[in-house]
Amino acid sequence: MIRILDKSTADKIAAGEVVERPLSVVKELVENSIDAGAKKIAVEIKNGGKSYIRVTDDGCGIAADECEKAFMRHATSKIINAEDLNSISTLGFRGEALASIAAISRTELLTKTKESKTGSKLIIEGGQIIENTPVGCPDGTTMVIRDLFFNTPARLKFMRADSAESSSVIEFVTDIALAYPDIRIQMINNDKILFATNGRGNRGQTIATLTSSILADKLIPFIYEEEGITVEGYVSGPGESRSSRKNQVFFVNGRVIDSKVIEKGINRAYSDRLFEGRFPICYLFITVSPERMDVNIHPNKRQVRFYDEDAIINTVRKGIITALDSEEAVPTIKEKA
Ligand code: ADP
Numbered sequence: 132m133i134r135i136l137d138k139s140t141a142d143k144i145a146a147g148e149v150v151e152r153p154l155s156v157v158k159e160l161v162e163n164s165i166d167a168g169a170k171k172i173a174v175e176i177k178n179g180g181k182s183y184i185r186v187t188d189d190g191c192g193i194a195a196d197e198c199e200k201a202f203m204r205h206a207t208s209k210i211i212n213a214e215d216l217n218s219i220s221t222l223g224f225r226g227e228a229l230a231s232i233a234a235i236s237r238t239e240l241l242t243k244t245k246e247s248k249t250g251s252k253l254i255i256e257g258g259q260i261i262e263n264t265p266v267g268c269p270d271g272t273t274m275v276i277r278d279l280f281f282n283t284p285a286r287l288k289f290m291r292a293d294s295a296e297s298s299s300v301i302e303f304v305t306d307i308a309l310a311y312p313d314i315r316i317q318m319i320n321n322d323k324i325l326f327a328t329n330g331r332g333n334r335g336q337t338i339a340t341l342t343s344s345i346l347a348d349k350l351i352p353f354i355y356e357e358e359g360i361t362v363e364g365y366v367s368g369p370g371e372s373r374s375s376r377k378n379q380v381f382f383v384n385g386r387v388i389d390s391k392v393i394e395k396g397i398n399r400a401y402s403d404r405l406f407e408g409r410f411p412i413c414y415l416f417i418t419v420s421p422e423r424m425d426v427n428i429h430p431n432k433r434q435v436r437f438y439d440e441d442a443i444i445n446t447v448r449k450g451i452i453t454a455l456d457s458e459e460a461v462p463t464i465k466e467k468a
């Protein structure tokens with residue numbers, strides 16, 4: 132007999148695609164804060180995010196009569212129809228995150244828009260609305276997610292040690308802070324402030340705050356544009372390489388992504404400068420018109436498809452080569468002087 136699954140079962144299954152671990156929750160919430168125009172975002176986790184995740188922003192907030200709707204599947208303010216999928220300029224668009232997160236946790240929302248005098252407090256447990264009341268709160272949105280996977284024991288078992296879960300969260304928030312130097316981003320782990328960026332928009336300085344100023348000093352900054360693709364980069368010279376790609380972080384239109392295509396561009400730029408098996412440090416921030424790529428590949432949105440891969444490879448390669456050449460030219464000029 133074929134049955135249609137009830138809503139709560141369907142929600143739990145769908146949640147599995149979006150929410151795999153604490154990192155997925157933090158990612159979705161932080162992306163929502165950025166889409167909400169926040170200038171300040173605080174991320175707090177406890178026990179690797181398993182027992183407690185809080186994301187607070189000073190963004191646009193959610194109107195009282197829309198709070199419950201925000202938690203419905205396929206509820207989004209960011210696209211209207213399938214056509215909009217061709218030119219996505221927000222980080223979110225699937226309208227699934229909040230529904231998924233709320234289905235498998237105890238979720239608390241506190242939110243207020245600037246226009247409204249009072250805010251709203253919503254409590255949802257395992258997808259059930261427990262409370263929806265007006266409260267006083269600052270402009271913006273706070274999401275608290277407690278006891279992730281409390282009602283899906285199989286998933287709970289798959290979580291790794293607190294330290295492993297927290298380091299992937301911290302790595303992601305660090306990447307986001309790099310991608311958005313004009314947003315003040317604070318990371319708190321088990322009651323300890325790990326970092327706070329100043330939001331003044333200086334990317335070189337943000338890299339120094341988040342990595343180490345010693346490392347940041349060694350990176351060569353550049354901006355290169357060709358074929359409508361802009362690459363802003365901070366890359367190491369041949370003297371400073373690593374044995375893995377761990378120090379290569381890519382952003383496309385503000386999204387942290389994994390990309391073999393970008394890696395290819397990097398490899399080509401360094402091919403006669405580094406031995407095989409050595410990898411340069413590369414922070415690359417790529418801006419390309421949203422029509423020239425597809426971000427709707429995987430629910431985690433870490434993959435993108437570039438329609439013109441060669442243009443990306445070439446722009447990355449040429450940008451880096453220009454930077455390396457100019458750097459290498461410096462000593463020669465000095466010698467001549
Ligand atoms: P999506 O981001 O794909 O639209 P979500 O489930 O993540 O879907 O969020 C649903 C809706 O709730 C968003 O479209 C937005 O209107 C609203 N929302 C979620 N988080 C925030 C936030 N931090 N500030 C303001 N609005 C938010």
Ligand code: MG
Pocket residue numbers: 159162163222223224226228229
């Ligand atoms: Mg979202």
